[in-house]
Amino acid sequence: MSAYIVSVVLGTIRGLKRTCPKCRKDQIVPASKKQETVLCKFCGAKIPPKQTPR
Numbered sequence: 108m109s110a111y112i113v114s115v116v117l118g119t120i121r122g123l124k125r126t127c128p129k130c131r132k133d134q135i136v137p138a139s140k141k142q143e144t145v146l147c148k149f150c151g152a153k154i155p156p157k158q159t160p161r
């Protein structure tokens with residue numbers, strides 16, 4: 108695997124990673140849910156999408 112691919116994959120994972128505000132656990136959300144509020148798979152709390160500054 109080339110370094111370029113690795114950096115792209117890591118960047119994608121970082122972008123999809125969300126920390127639950129309630130239980131503080133990290134989880135990866137599907138790319139399709141990137142702009143949506145998701146439920147924490149550990150405690151069921153709602154995790155809002157990250158606000159991307161413009």
Ligand SMILES: [Zn+2]
Binds near residue numbers: 131132151
């Ligand atoms: Zn949680």
